[in-house]
């Protein structure tokens with residue numbers, strides 16, 4: 001079923017906003033079907049200031065005064081927006097709602113266009129050809145898609161779409177946040193679009209359950225949070241799903257990895273070492289996990305466990321599992337932990353957990369220590385050492401009480417390598433460190449760094465000058481590699497100063 005088809009059902013109930021459609025929309029009137037809006041507080045002066053403060057704190061790139069001025073759309077635009085909403089409301093009176101479920105842009109696009117043209121003629125509005133085309137596109141986005149953010153979803157250069165209330169929409173492009181001109185008309189409009197997204201996964205969002213993780217049909221990951229938790233209007237964050245995930249060659253081209261690192265990690269995956277990718281939000285952990293997974297040999301059975309299926313493995317023998325959120329009654333939730341326990345009964349050669357967040361860490365470590373080598377996961381942490389501490393905390397979250405040292409010993413024997421991924425100040429994403437876990441010395445986990453990011457300041461245009469270089473430490477797993485007959489030249493680990501390759 002297409003997005004349009006699935007959304008249409010929702011349209012049938014919400015699009016008649018308001019039910020007895022007035023000729024002119026009344027901004028303050030909330031549609032009867034979205035009760036949360038009726039109680040959504042209007043922005044107070046304070047809230048406005050808080051929002052402005054947060055916006056300036058959140059932005060990675062400074063936004064110029066001109067850009068801020070440009071935020072305010074010209075008046076003609078406002079009029080077009082009003083017209084668009086009037087048409088949208090009337091469209092649903094005109095169109096045959098009995099067929100709502102079957103409608104999608106491909107088959108019903110023309111019908112919507114014709115109905116719109118008719119309404120335009122009745123309204124007697126004079127539009128230029130350009131305005132008319134734009135209006136038609138926007139109407140179609142309203143009817144079949146996610147309204148004002150639909151163009152952003154179509155833009156392949158956009159990674160994230162961050163909606164902070166109806167009037168402030170940021171996107172992330174090439175690692176940088178940018179404020180866009182896109183706008184929702186008001187809280188009610190934004191909420192209606194959020195409800196659409198949420199209804200796709202059979203959930204609902206309202207005051208009693210004001211935050212929801214959702215997945216768009218194209219695989220993009222979304223989160224929405226509304227009043228009373230979100231103070232300044234409904235908020236939605238979308239991580240765009242990229243069908244063409246970056247591969248290791250892209251990473252080398254982008255300067256995120258070096259050929260030497262790729263060769264080392266490929267060998268480590270072949271050797272079935274247990275690897276943790278560590279990094280902050282949006283640092284590229286999942287992308288790197290996908291690349292590591294691509295090194296797994298064809299003849300191994302892979303089971304992936306994710307909250308929202310993002311990994312795209314090219315191998316044939318893959319079983320993909322996804323967690324299930326609780327249903328409307330708050331029941332039926334199946335978490336990563338349960339999936340992991342089930343996976344162990346599925347005779348996996350490799351287990352890939354999209355992101356370790358909580359108690360599943362314990363089961364993952366136990367799996368790694370009981371013969372399920374070659375497992376891969378990611379952890380949200382700022383340094384490799386933090387990643388190990390996070391794992392300790394996550395094990396405690398499993399609810400099973402274990403002595404601290406026992407947990408540490410498990411971690412030290414289970415994890416072989418931690419790769420740190422980071423988004424740098426220029427927006428680029430890079431591997432900044434690769435560390436091998438050596439063992440436990442007393443109470444301290446010992447690690448040795450094999451690759452490190454050498455920083456050389458920042459160029460005039462803001463580019464971070466940095467290169468990933470070997471530290472000169474020969475990894476311990478080299479011996480194992482030799483036993484397995486996997487070749488990896490010692491030269492890979494020579495730092496540039498001592499005659500190794502200059503990795504630039």
Ligand SMILES: Nc1ncnc2c1ncn2[C@@H]1O[C@H](COP(=O)(O)OP(=O)(O)OP(=O)(O)O)[C@@H](O)[C@H]1O
Nearest residue numbers: 159242254256280281282283284285286287288429
């Ligand atoms: N090395 C890279 N160079 C450029 N872009 C990258 C790189 N790695 C990842 N990206 C892009 O950055 C975005 C975030 O990547 P990814 O989803 O892998 O991050 P993440 O750390 O898993 O995020 P989250 O914390 O939200 O799970 C994606 O759009 C991805 O295509």
Ligand SMILES: [Mg+2]
Nearest residue numbers: 285286287355
């Ligand atoms: Mg991720």
